[in-house]
Amino acid sequence: MNNLPIGIFDSGVGGLTVARAVRDQLPHESITYVGDTAHTPYGPKPIARVREYALSVLDDMVEQGVKMLVIACNTASAAMLRDAHERYDVPVLEVIQPAVRSAVSITKNGRVGLIGTVGTIKSRAYDDLFSIRDDITLFTRACPRFVEFVEEGVTAGPELHRVAIEYLTELKEANIDTLVLGCTHYPFLRGAISRVMGSGVRLVSSDIETANDVYRVLAEHGLMRGDSHPAEYRYKATGDNADTFLLLAERLLGSGVPSVDLITTGTRGIDIIQD
Structure with missing residues (x-):
């Protein structure tokens, strides 16, 4: 065994x-x-x-x-x-649980963002885990095209940057200090995501x-x-x-x-x- x-x-x-x-x-x-x-x-x-x-x-x-x-x-x-x-x-x-544990441990202001597939966001699996902490507010955004970029081998470029701005601006304006990459494809796109979110937002992946x-x-x-x-x-x-x-x-x-x-x-x- x-x-x-x-x-x-x-x-x-x-x-x-x-x-x-x-x-x-x-x-x-x-x-x-x-x-x-x-x-x-x-x-x-x-x-x-x-x-x-x-x-x-x-x-x-x-x-x-x-x-x-x-x-x-x-x-x-x-x-x-x-x-x-x-x-x-x-x-x-x-x-899922490892990423939640990590985000909870590093957030300073209790405002955490989550990006994931449509299925993950709709399932509310992350919401349920974060909900046991009443000092944390979770902001979510489905980013379906991110998976398409990764599966096509595209990890940089103007089209990806444009889509990243479209997906992430609302989360940035919410003043989150931690962003959970709720899809194992998304670490491929750390550069593009960090460029939009800025250095003040910590990215959490579950690997x-x-x-x-x-x-x-x-x-x-x-x-x-x-x-x-x-x-x-x-x-x-x-x-x-x-x-x-x-x-x-x-x-x-x-x-x-x-x-x-x-x-x-x-x-x-x-x-x-x-x-």
Whole structure:
């Protein structure tokens, strides 16, 4: 059991930020990453459809063998986290609570902004967690085009800047001092977001905090992997276009991907193996 990989799931490439953070903190742990690029973006889709897509992928991951599931997708977490906890016998972590904890710990004026997909914002999953703190006011904004930019490999440029101004001006005028990036795609756009919000606003993403949770849960459950064998990393996607995925994977993970194998695991996928 201890030598099984950690399973990390996202609707596309955004969850690679979480995979990178887990890899940095736990270099001896193997990782299987699956991005459901055939169905991305999840944000505009009905919650029931997101639940169907996500549970289908997670079912496959558990069947193939993982010792933990990390749902590195805010929309999917909001749609089916309770189902996942009840459905699987392995620990299941998500990215929403770690981001909330971080934001609560760093805000000075109690005015916190949240940007996310339409699905995440409509779910009010963040609102419910922040609501237990009556000293914090939450301001939210759906930013659906941000995911499109990331999935197209666009992380800078005048069009992105224009859209960022459109999305973020209202939050800036609300005098927030902390902004939660409520989608694992959004760290790709830190530069554009920071340019609009200014240096006085702290950006919070869930990647490092989620990796901390992974470490803690593995330790508490006695699931840490030994270091006698090198870790293995497998990156999979359900779509049929590897180019953008590979480009962003290399950018995020800081190393090249030597081979790409097209496979079929319930849905047609891209299996990227890195030793």
